[in-house]
Amino acid sequence: MIRNINETQPGIAVLRIAYDAANDAGRKIFVIIDEYDHFANDLIAMGVDAIYQKQARANGIVRDFYETLKIGTSDAVGRIFITGISPVMIDDLTSGFNIASNLTVDEHYNAMLGFTQEEVDTLIKATGVDKKLITVNIQTYYDGYKFHKDASLRAYNPTMILYFLNRIVKSGKIPEEIIDDNLKTDYGRLQRLTMNRENRETLLQIIRDDGIYSEIKTKFSIDNLADTGHFVSLLFYMGLLTIDKADRGLLWLKIPNYSIRTIYWEYLMQMIADTNREVQLNLSEWQ
Template sequence: MVENVKIPYGISNFKALREEKYLYIDKTKYIETIENLNSKYVFFIRPRRFGKSLFLSTLENYYDINTDSIFRDLFGDLYIGKNETKLKNSYLILKLNFSGLNTDTKEKLERSFRLSLVDAAKIFLSKYESVIKDASKIESEMKSTTDLRNLLALLLNAVRKVDKKIFLIVDEYDHFANDIIAMGDSTFYKDVIRATGFVRDFYEAVKIGTETVIDRIFITGISPVMLDDLTSGFNMASNLTLDINLNEMLGFTEKEVKDIVANCNLEKLMKSSNVNIEETELMHELKKNYNGYLFNKKAKHRIYNPDMILYFFNQWEKSDEYPEKLIDDNVKTDYGRLNRLMINDENRLKLEEIIKNEGIVSNIVTRFSFDNMNDEDNFVSLLFYMGLLTIDYQERTRLKLKTPNYVINTIFWEYFDKKLRKEHNIIIKTEPVRLAIEKMAYDGEVEPYINYISQNVLKPLSNRDMIKIDEKHIKITLFTYLSASNAYRPTSEREIENGYIDIYLEKDPRIPDVKYEWLLELKYLKKSEEKQIEKAKIEGLKQLRRYANSSEFQGKKNLKKALIIFSGKSDYVIVEE
């Protein structure tokens, strides 16, 4: 790495990041943007690990009266340091984080919610003891009240007496609600969120607080579900999640990723890790793996997942090797929640359709309640907010949504694999799959892999299951098990000048000695359609030749081409070119 430049992977404390001289991608112009909005109360959703906590920490340090003396150190060379707003360093910051609450029972959740609020209040009183009179007395009074309204009122009254204003920041506002939703316990959810629920009481108290000392609010989470259920008690926040002006506020644009690459002394990294990769090739890899997010259909720039980008460079720098693992295990754990959302057959079927088609046409719903969360548009919208789908383009009156990148595809394939194993008692052994893929990569033989999938995945399916099988199902099955080896980076429906390739197996830069790449064209015929095999051959080979003649593949050495025609459960024909 360039001297004194450190990759801030996992760091969400803005002050520490700046003081310890970590690399910082300047997002502070959005402080000005948000301050100039008509609404003082902002609600903003982004997927997990997308930079929300760091941005909240940036807001905290910018508006906190206590950071006035170090403002130049923190912000002097940033956009907002050169374009100060009138509200800088003018608030007491009350920061809440509702992650990690105990959701075992309603009583345990209410207790941990209250303790979380009390802890935040103690930090607040300690932080501003030079401003707030009788801070210790107020803290003592808080211990004797169990009512959330009274607890918040004690704090707000203390601030009102000293004629100050509060900027309320709420991180992970929906974390506990998502846990309850994943459990499918509607009674539990309604008891705490709706009617006389304590969460509703809290937000009603916040709303009342805006009439006196709470001047600004910024709330983040990953889902709008709870927002809808709080509407009557907390109906003044503006949902800016899909605002075109904030599309690039979190995450990295391509230009920002190039800035990171420029700071990471690519030549030195390659030399230390014995990897020969040009910057253009590296950008191609990063784009394919981590880019793709779009949060407004008219936005110009797609966004890279910031956690994944920083993870990649942190791993490279730390190990002096091109990263072996492309996906942060923490991200994989977060997206593991996908399994917990499959609480009915409609969701499972819809997700299978999305995986097979790598997308879906739908509407993005800006708010929906727990009661109708499983309606088609609402479920698809939830996948969008989680970062598992993103906007592709407008299709008539609806949006075409797609999987954003290769990493998300691998998460879907992993889900599909678990589904096959569980529902059909399919046993897949990793070693035979890996060896079959290596036959493709090093010996130019595709048949061992096709045979293994045919005999071990397709053949065990029941006749009833085979009724639902089509070409797309076959394709996603082949994709799912290609991830057993690092030899290839498979892509589906890749657009080239002569059409869309069914499967392109591009060698992975982590395994530079892979000899063969593959273009695969798939056809599927039901057993009753076997007589059409010759016709399918003619059509498939014509397509395959057309794809191979595209300029993208001209000059590629050792590019192999194969037409694979599946027939019924386990029969297949392979024609190589």
């Protein structure tokens, strides 16, 4: 089987070989896909939407892959678990993969999407980190996420808190940079997503008010990102907004913590710098 996969069966045909092998062995396949939307988010950030549309829509390789997975559920595939950042592909894959349930906004899975305070305390104890070394308020920097209005617990961002504790374990002191540089990826996506005036104004409103009233879309296409509701929903899925409370039939989505707030500030400072640069260029034309 391995020889056939490596030498003669490229691409989606690999799945069919796996199905045959599982059926012959009387076994079920458990499919786990991490960051299913990674390529889509990168293409959105780079502004090459046409490539995304070609791959995710009719007759594209991504769509064919998920259609083949769906076919497999009739016999060889027992269960599929998929993680990702946003539901931006779900709408484009609906007809080919209309068997999925979105657990992200399910109240029962709220604590699954981050570390609770109890889990962070357990992690600190398990790694032997002396609490006296934690001289900053980690809740202020890394906590604050809630994914359902009725959820009782808020969650820490796992990447952020693990970065912080890992630095303490390695050096015996808190990191000089409290905020992980990996967050800069989200800053780059923000720049791309706010190229149109409507999204830019929405983002400025969020910075000014520390949040925004909105509903959360559970699926949407790349074509809808200029729409305010879809744009705000994408910020929620990216971890740049989180649920605070329900009010007046809508959700109040707020900036979750200080670390994320710095991303907004950096965006604002860059926008001001770009505006000043344009003004200077315009003035130079009159000199």
